[in-house]
Amino acid sequence: MNKRKTSSEKDIKKAYSNLSHVYGVFESIFENNIRKKSLELLDVRKGDRVLEIGFGTGYNLVELAKAVGDNGKVYGIDLTPEMVKITRKKLIKNNLLNRVKLIQGSATKLPFGRNSFNIVYVSNVLEILSDKDTKIVLKEIKRVLKPKGKICVIDTSDNENYNAVKFYIWLNKKFPSYTSYPINVPKFIKHSGLKIIRKDIINIIKFFPMQIVIAKK
Secondary structure, three states: OOOOOOOOHHHHHHHHHHHHHHHHHHHHHHOHHHHHHHHHHHOOOOOOEEEEEOOOOOHHHHHHHHHHOOOOEEEEEEOOHHHHHHHHHHHHHOOOHHHEEEEEOOHHHOOOOOOOEEEEEEEOOHHHOOHHHHHHHHHHHHHHEEEEEEEEEEEEOOOOOOHHHHHHHHHHHHOOOOOOOOOOHHHHHHHHOOEEEEEEEEEEOOOEEEEEEEEEO
16 A cells, blocks of 8 residues: 555644534534444443543534443544534533543644553544554554453545545645545554454445454553
């Protein structure tokens, strides 16, 4: 696979600030099925402490907050202040704000102690980052996961046999701040020392392959 282009956190923050008011349309239409499948596989339980990294417009956080119940807690961290505002409104609308704490910040330095979470959920984030930052983020995730805690990563499949993946790679070369680049998620996860327990491919609108990778500490 050709060398991918990535952007700095500053450029990513600027790009997703610009996209914030339309990004929710993408999340609600194209990510619905993979969201349901991933949450089913994760088996989030009442009382769990869950972290979502890069929560976007909050669709996943709403479902995670419902799953943990009144005795659980969900934390969300995102680079973009606009995403925080949009998500806060969504949580208020669903009467779930009391179960969620939103943080604007970087996943390369998570503001949590060791062994803080049962589950860490990461959707369409790692493929945006540089290889260096991906390794740092996974190291941070491993640090904050409880023993036997689980991580769920959702990203575009890196299988170039799909024309949609080839097109995605072309877009990345033209607009690196706005489009991600498919990566070998299992390879990065194994390198971090986490153990993969499940890998699935879900086709979005029949031709766009997304991968769900679940691993545990």
